Amino acid sequence: MMDVRSHTRSCTGRLSFPRRSLLLACLVLFLVGCTASQSETTVPSQQASQAIYAYLEARTKENVDKMVQLSCAAWEEQAHIEAVSFRGRQARLQDATCADNGSDGEFTLVLCQGKIMTNYGGESRELDLSHRQFKTIFDHGEWRMCGYK
Numbered sequence: 292m293m294d295v296r297s298h299t300r301s302c303t304g305r306l307s308f309p310r311r312s313l314l315l316a317c318l319v320l321f322l323v324g325c326t327a328s329q330s331e332t333t334v335p336s337q338q339a340s341q342a343i344y345a346y347l348e349a350r351t352k353e354n355v356d357k358m359v360q361l362s363c364a365a366w367e368e369q370a371h372i373e374a375v376s377f378r379g380r381q382a383r384l385q386d387a388t389c390a391d392n393g394s395d396g397e398f399t400l401v402l403c404q405g406k407i408m409t410n411y412g413g414e415s416r417e418l419d420l421s422h423r424q425f426k427t428i429f430d431h432g433e434w435r436m437c438g439y440k
Contacts, residue, residue, distance in 0.1 A: 339434045
């Protein structure tokens with residue numbers, strides 16, 4: 292015979308064990324869902340500078356595919372142009388470091404120090420990375436280069 296109290300409130304007004312267990316399980320699932328949702332929407336800002344450093348490395352190596360992969364949709368065409376700008380110039384990074392440097396609207400700004408060194412026809416040139424800030428945006432779970440400020 293089935294105990295009626297196991298499926299209803301007891302005479303004292305408390306939830307029975309099965310209902311309490313079900314309620315507790317639902318609460319745990321809700322909290323787990325909230326935590327997972329929060330971690331997906333949390334934007335890890337320290338990775339913005341890492342994406343720009345990777346973009347600069349790809350640029351000095353004339354790696355168009357990597358530069359486009361690291362770019363937002365609005366910057367992809369410019370990434371193609373920048374990729375060929377050092378063609379045949381033996382570009383390399385020198386003492387380059389990048390760090391987050393605030394925000395500008397929807398963009399996280401990154402400031403880099405160091406230089407891109409090039410050599411063309413025996414003439415050395417350098418591009419000081421600190422003269423402009425890089426605009427990044429968090430898009431499809433990744434930080435992406437999206438222009439200069």
